[in-house]
Amino acid sequence: MNFSATPINTSGSMLTNARSVEKAAHTSGKEERGSMVMAARVASIKGPSSLTGSPASAYQTALAQLNAVADLLNLGKGLREHLAACKRELAVHFPVRMDDGQVRTFTGYRVQHNVARGPAKGGIRYHPAVDLDEVRALAMWMTWKCALVNIPFGGAKGGVEVDPRELSQGELERLTRRFATEISVVVGPEADIPAPDVGTDAQTMAWMMDTISMHRGYSIPGVVTGKPIPIGGTVGRAEATGRGIAVMAQEALAQAGGSIQGATVAIQGCGNVGYNAALSFQALGAKVVALSDRSGGVYRPEGLDVKAVGDCKGETGRCCDYAKATSISNPELLQLPVDILVPAAIEGQITALNADKVRAKLVVEGANGPTTSEADAILQERGISVVPDILANGGGVVVSYFEWVQDFSRYFWDLAQVNQSMERVLRQAFVEVATRAQEHRVTFRTAALMTAVSRVLEAIKIRGVYP
Numbered sequence: 001m002n003f004s005a006t007p008i009n010t011s012g013s014m015l016t017n018a019r020s021v022e023k024a025a026h027t028s029g030k031e032e033r034g035s036m037v038m039a040a041r042v043a044s045i046k047g048p049s050s051l052t053g054s055p056a057s058a059y060q061t062a063l064a065q066l067n068a069v070a071d072l073l074n075l076g077k078g079l080r081e082h083l084a085a086c087k088r089e090l091a092v093h094f095p096v097r098m099d100d101g102q103v104r105t106f107t108g109y110r111v112q113h114n115v116a117r118g119p120a121k122g123g124i125r126y127h128p129a130v131d132l133d134e135v136r137a138l139a140m141w142m143t144w145k146c147a148l149v150n151i152p153f154g155g156a157k158g159g160v161e162v163d164p165r166e167l168s169q170g171e172l173e174r175l176t177r178r179f180a181t182e183i184s185v186v187v188g189p190e191a192d193i194p195a196p197d198v199g200t201d202a203q204t205m206a207w208m209m210d211t212i213s214m215h216r217g218y219s220i221p222g223v224v225t226g227k228p229i230p231i232g233g234t235v236g237r238a239e240a241t242g243r244g245i246a247v248m249a250q251e252a253l254a255q256a257g258g259s260i261q262g263a264t265v266a267i268q269g270c271g272n273v274g275y276n277a278a279l280s281f282q283a284l285g286a287k288v289v290a291l292s293d294r295s296g297g298v299y300r301p302e303g304l305d306v307k308a309v310g311d312c313k314g315e316t317g318r319c320c321d322y323a324k325a326t327s328i329s330n331p332e333l334l335q336l337p338v339d340i341l342v343p344a345a346i347e348g349q350i351t352a353l354n355a356d357k358v359r360a361k362l363v364v365e366g367a368n369g370p371t372t373s374e375a376d377a378i379l380q381e382r383g384i385s386v387v388p389d390i391l392a393n394g395g396g397v398v399v400s401y402f403e404w405v406q407d408f409s410r411y412f413w414d415l416a417q418v419n420q421s422m423e424r425v426l427r428q429a430f431v432e433v434a435t436r437a438q439e440h441r442v443t444f445r446t447a448a449l450m451t452a453v454s455r456v457l458e459a460i461k462i463r464g465v466y467p
Contacts, residue, residue: 058137058347064373066140069449072442073457079466083453086136088112092182096175099168106175110158110183112192113139116459119190120156121146121397123197123226124179124204127346130159134347141368142397144452145390149429151401156192158183164199176204180211187212189222189407195400196226198346201272202238206231222407225400234403236418237396241366242276242344243419244395244426246284249340249364251430252387252444256362258339266290266336266360268297269344270310270319273366273393277342278306286340290333291319294345297333298325335359343370344393350375358384365389380443388445390452391426391433398422 063084070080090110095103109132112120122142135157143155160179164172186192196205205227213219221232229235236243250260263286267274270293278288287303295318298309304325312322320327334341334350337359343349344366350358355371355378363379364387365371371379371386379386399422406412413421437447460466 057133058369059133061347061369061372062137062140065445065449066453068373069446069453072440072446072450073453075457079457079460082460082466083114083456086111086113086139087115088186089132089136090183090186091132092179094178094182096171096178098171106160106162106179108158108160108179108182109135110186110192110194111135111139111156112186113155113157114143114456115154116456116463116465117147117154118152119154120192121153121195121400122156122158122192123195124200124208125157125159125197126162126164126199126204127159128161128163129346130161135159137347138368141390143456144449145394145397147452147455148390148433148448149394149398149425150455151398151425153193153397153401156194157197158194159197162199172204173207176207177211180208181215184212184215187223189220189404193222193400193404194224195396196272198271202226202228202233205233222404225403226396227403232403232407234399234406234412234418235415236422237399237403238272239276239280240399240418240422241273241393241396242278243280244398244422245273245277245342245344245364245366245392246280246286247395247423247426248387248392248430249281249286249342249362250284251427251434252362252364252385253339255430255434256385261285262287263339264289264301265340265342266299266333266338267342267344267366268292268330268333268349268370269342269366270297270313271344273396274342274344275306275310275313277344277366278304278309281340282306289338290328290336292328292330292333292345293319294330296320297328297330298322299328299333299336300325340364342366345370348372350379352378355379356382358382360384362387365392368393376443376445386443386445388448391429391444391448394426394429395422398425 092108093105095105097103122139138157139155146153205224209224209227212223226237227233253260265281265286265288267278270291281288288306289301289303290299291297291309297319309319309322313319335357339361341360341363346367347369350371352374355375362385368389402418432451433444433447436451437444
């Protein structure tokens with residue numbers, strides 16, 4: 001298999017500076033990081049070089065990616081500013097009564113980036129690191145993802161700054177219902193449709209749907225996707241993102257003249273996405289040798305029993321408690337000598353600090369934004385191909401779209417139809433990206449962003465926003 005990446009004009013001094021920038025990011029205070037990110041948003045209009053003095057936050061990474069593609073598409077300042085800005089940003093602070101009778105105030109967000117192609121679409125995450133800049137970045141990536149797989153949605157994202165593991169089921173329900181009430185002014189089946197993300201699941205979506213339905217006075221299944229099947233969910237949604245990751249890896253290997261049969265895979269993340277990706281890789285004949293969660297991971301060169309690792313995590317809450325494999329850390333997993341590396345946890349995992357230690361032949365991004373722009377340059381320089389997040393993990397939003405369509409029609413598909421339709425959409429998107437990458441001699445990420453941004457621009461111009 002030959003995964004030679006297209007060369008880029010990146011000097012050694014720029015890469016050295018990028019590493020020092022990311023080191024500084026770890027020591028900067030929260031207020032300093034916030035001001036630097038806002039400065040980066042303005043600087044992104046001027047060019048990539050102006051970003052090298054700021055920490056590589058998720059939002060800055062998203063802006064740097066946009067700016068690089070804007071250069072290739074010869075976009076003027078006005079269009080760059082429009083695409084860099086989020087259409088609507090809602091921050092809410094709301095009280096929740098805890099089990100001990102005390103009241104805690106939580107902070108949540110809902111951001112809509114661009115709705116030129118249709119209603120906003122994006123997940124809700126519960127995580128301690130949630131902040132406005134992270135949600136902005138995720139909303140922007142959702143815009144590109146929906147455009148790339150060519151479904152009629154724009155991009156949105158939301159979240160609450162909370163560690164869901166610290167709350168009881170009752171506290172989670174009360175938090176969700178209050179948060180749903182707070183953001184109900186901007187969500188709806190024809191306006192903005194939430195879905196599960198990190199720290200949330202089908203039950204979270206059920207609570208959100210029920211809460212908003214109570215406020216409206218009638219049941220609205222299409223107000224969220226990723227909900228349980230008995231209340232309008234679709235078969236295949238829970239496995240869709242993970243299944244799509246394996247399909248995209250299969251396409252990338254085939255394009256390089258290889259096969260997924262027998263390929264070794266390391267997956268960072270053993271939540272819904274990572275675990276279902278692992279099962280899907282096994283079903284396609286690949287060998288999953290490593291899995292991890294936030295507590296650490298396990299490694300077995302001969303291949304893991306994925307279901308057994310999942311069962312262990314279900315019992316103890318930790319992958320690393322699986323006894324029939326070697327315990328490893330998350331940084332070690334990213335450096336394993338494998339054919340395919342799948343970062344499927346959270347953003348910013350492959351950085352300028354560790355990209356030169358990655359030994360995989362192919363990186364398939366299961367998480368949103370797991371690779372910083374500086375790390376991207378290093379991976380390209382080393383000949384490691386990357387299937388970008390907006391392509392690799394698009395299966396979830398594709399099947400969410402199918403669920404939304406089924407809710408409106410009140411006619412539901414079987415699993416075979418859902419999976420076949422999803423794979424058809426994803427494989428078509430891969431062909432388009434691979435073709436553009438070859439034609440323009442650019443990487444998969446650049447080709448994917450060029451395709452997505454071009455489609456959003458087409459909608460903007462047709463609607464008359466810009467001449």
